[in-house]
Amino acid sequence: MYFFNAQKVNLIAGAITILTVLIAIIWAFPIYWGIVSSLKPEDEVVRPYIELWPDTLTFQHYWFALTETQIGRWYWNSIVTSLGVTVLTVATSMFAGYAISQLNFPFRRALYWLILASFMVPTQVLIINHFVLVADMGLINTWAGIILPQLISPVVIIVYKQFFDQVPKDFREAAVMDNASELRILFKVYIPMNWGVTTALSIVTFIWAWNSFLWPFLAVTKTEMMTITVGITQVNDAFGVYYARQLSAAVLAGFPVALAYLLFQRRVTEAITLSAGIKG
Amino acid sequence: MLRNHKKESLVALLLISPFLAIYGLIFVYPTIDMFFLSFQKAPLIGDGKWIGIDNYTRLERDRRFDTAMWNTAYFVALSVVPGTLIALFISIGVYRLSGRIQSLVLALFFLPYILPVSVVYRIWDWTLNFQFGIGMYLFDWLAMDRIPIFKVTGWFMPAVAFVTIWWTAGFSILLFLAGLRAIPAEIYEASALDNSSRWQTFRRITWPLLWPVTALVLTIQLILQLKIFDQVYLFSVGGRPNDNLVMVYYIFQRAFVNNDGGRAAAIAVVLFIIVVVVSVLNFQLLKFAERK
Numbered sequence: 082m083y084f085f086n087a088q089k090v091n092l093i094a095g096a097i098t099i100l101t102v103l104i105a106i107i108w109a110f111p112i113y114w115g116i117v118s119s120l121k122p123e124d125e126v127v128r129p130y131i132e133l134w135p136d137t138l139t140f141q142h143y144w145f146a147l148t149e150t151q152i153g154r155w156y157w158n159s160i161v162t163s164l165g166v167t168v169l170t171v172a173t174s175m176f177a178g179y180a181i182s183q184l185n186f187p188f189r190r191a192l193y194w195l196i197l198a199s200f201m202v203p204t205q206v207l208i209i210n211h212f213v214l215v216a217d218m219g220l221i222n223t224w225a226g227i228i229l230p231q232l233i234s235p236v237v238i239i240v241y242k243q244f245f246d247q248v249p250k251d252f253r254e255a256a257v258m259d260n261a262s263e264l265r266i267l268f269k270v271y272i273p274m275n276w277g278v279t280t281a282l283s284i285v286t287f288i289w290a291w292n293s294f295l296w297p298f299l300a301v302t303k304t305e306m307m308t309i310t311v312g313i314t315q316v317n318d319a320f321g322v323y324y325a326r327q328l329s330a331a332v333l334a335g336f337p338v339a340l341a342y343l344l345f346q347r348r349v350t351e352a353i354t355l356s357a358g359i360k361g
Numbered sequence: 362m363l364r365n366h367k368k369e370s371l372v373a374l375l376l377i378s379p380f381l382a383i384y385g386l387i388f389v390y391p392t393i394d395m396f397f398l399s400f401q402k403a404p405l406i407g408d409g410k411w412i413g414i415d416n417y418t419r420l421e422r423d424r425r426f427d428t429a430m431w432n433t434a435y436f437v438a439l440s441v442v443p444g445t446l447i448a449l450f451i452s453i454g455v456y457r458l459s460g461r462i463q464s465l466v467l468a469l470f471f472l473p474y475i476l477p478v479s480v481v482y483r484i485w486d487w488t489l490n491f492q493f494g495i496g497m498y499l500f501d502w503l504a505m506d507r508i509p510i511f512k513v514t515g516w517f518m519p520a521v522a523f524v525t526i527w528w529t530a531g532f533s534i535l536l537f538l539a540g541l542r543a544i545p546a547e548i549y550e551a552s553a554l555d556n557s558s559r560w561q562t563f564r565r566i567t568w569p570l571l572w573p574v575t576a577l578v579l580t581i582q583l584i585l586q587l588k589i590f591d592q593v594y595l596f597s598v599g600g601r602p603n604d605n606l607v608m609v610y611y612i613f614q615r616a617f618v619n620n621d622g623g624r625a626a627a628i629a630v631v632l633f634i635i636v637v638v639v640s641v642l643n644f645q646l647l648k649f650a651e652r653k
Binding site for chain 2: 098101102104109126169172174179181186189192199208209210211212229230232233238262267288294295313332334339343346350357
């Protein structure tokens, strides 16, 4: 009887495992389908059945996207603006996080609460006034204009503060005894001890910036200044109603972030969990 | 000693000044500006005229505003709780796996979350394409007439909610997994000794111990989905945008299509207040849940 029960339990456990794996495959299947469709000739794409692999494997759509559209230019815009957002956000947050964590200054707690409170404010409601501001500064259709409103990232400061809080006080005291300046302590002690979190936050900030849609969509009216996420959906005449062409452009747009995730899986998931684990 | 304090404050000021400058410029100033603008009759760019609360009283008779409010609420209802439950069950399935299979399966579920919204849009626009989409085989198989999903008002919101759940579930799964890993194995062992069934174990152990994470996921999802725009905008192209309006979409339409900065700002203020109130309530609720 006991044996039978154990077998039954194993059977159910096995069934759940298989089910989970099966659902995972179905879950990701649309992505695979998009990729494989982009590798088929246009007449094969519209065949009314599911062919898991192209009869004729072709890269013609990628060739078209790369040579006949402005996708290269959009790539460049995305890389520059995402890097800009990442470097500026991580640097300013690192400094602010260190000050709030380690230094005594007036209104420190008030500042901390202000940052926590800003979590609540949805940046989407600020689009009108961001646009007015950026237009007044003459930055519409520029990289700086795309970057600027994306620099609100209270999460990064809070994560830095939490990590700096955990650095044992002895390190700081020893450095202060040696008459090291605060900047030196930050760069020689605190940042090297937290390279892991810096890498993780940088990768995730880059992915977020690369993926952002609403603001880059508003800040740019000239096709040559678009980021890739905006360009592939806004310039329809560039691709026409050619499904495989559109999909090849989408694959190109998603490739860098997908690659970043697959290469740095642990870092990415770590940073994302950290960014959500905020409690006041 | 006093000099040291002064020096420390000075260094601190130096360190926080880049942040403060950016924060003031793109956060504090635009927020105040938004409130001012909402009391004016003004184009998007250019001078306005002070008109008091007119922009707000007009919302009462504004049909498009009604649509936007209802659609946002409808979308929240369709996506937040279902999305959280789906993520919870998937995460339990993933948690039971181990080693390489677990990371592989987790990657499959997580991959959509990492993709830009335009790529998600292209993938699903293709998968659910009326003529050639493989999603339509499901309709054929059920012997139903095919439906141009994103062009029919009744189907639009559920379909966008479905795509959104697919897109964002990876994030919630990650949080649930972290929560599941934090439950000590001894508790499960004790429950196994009691011969509890799977369902009993879930109800008596997993669910209550996971509740703080569940509350967190619900909160994040709720606030996120109130601000939905991208997917609705992209899938509406070539369809019926005026039926599919959500709050941010309406702000965009008033400001950038109708060039009516004042009225757009009034809608933005309404959404601002909704999100802040919901956040504060959520925060209190989370604190309450933790104390329990």
